[in-house]
Amino acid sequence: VASKIVLSRTSAGVQLRALSERPTTAELLGIPAKRLSVAVWAVTGVVSTLVISIVAPSQSNDATSLAMLVVPASAAALLGGFRRLDLAVAGGLMLGLVQGAAAQVDGLSVARYFLPFAVIVALLLWSQRKEVWDAAR
Structure with missing residues (x-):
């Protein structure tokens, strides 16, 4: 739910969706592709770490x-x-x-x-x- 809200209602979410659909056009429009990519990898890493911390003890x-x-x-x-x-x-x-x-x-x-x-x-x-x-x- 949180990712849906972020991707649909924030400017960073709209920029990420634009980068996923047409990366070259998005970069030409001035969307900071490198910065957003690093941020996505960092957030994904944090979420993955939390999920593994929750799931790993039960496995x-x-x-x-x-x-x-x-x-x-x-x-x-x-x-x-x-x-x-x-x-x-x-x-x-x-x-x-x-x-x-x-x-x-x-x-x-x-x-x-x-x-x-x-x-x-x-x-x-x-x-x-x-x-x-x-x-x-």
Whole structure:
């Protein structure tokens, strides 16, 4: 919600959106691209550090399990089409709910770890269906 408000209602947010859509035009209009890029990386680093500080204690502390946190995050981002934050958040919450429900069923408790990967594969196949059908004609 905060990022949506910042990107839509502040001058820095409008400048960031302009840089993401047409960087050359935005720079020609006088938008400070380097300064904004450094600020975005700094804010993203701070937010990522806070999120990892919250999530890491609930996970095992080996590098493999912490690195595998990227898979559910990628599935959620793919649900949002890498464009809409609200859909990515809703998709991530829905994916977490389904994983939690699968953990309650004895036969599905192991399969819940593979659910984000299955969502990624299904969404990639679904998004490429038009190209497959066009090539088949």
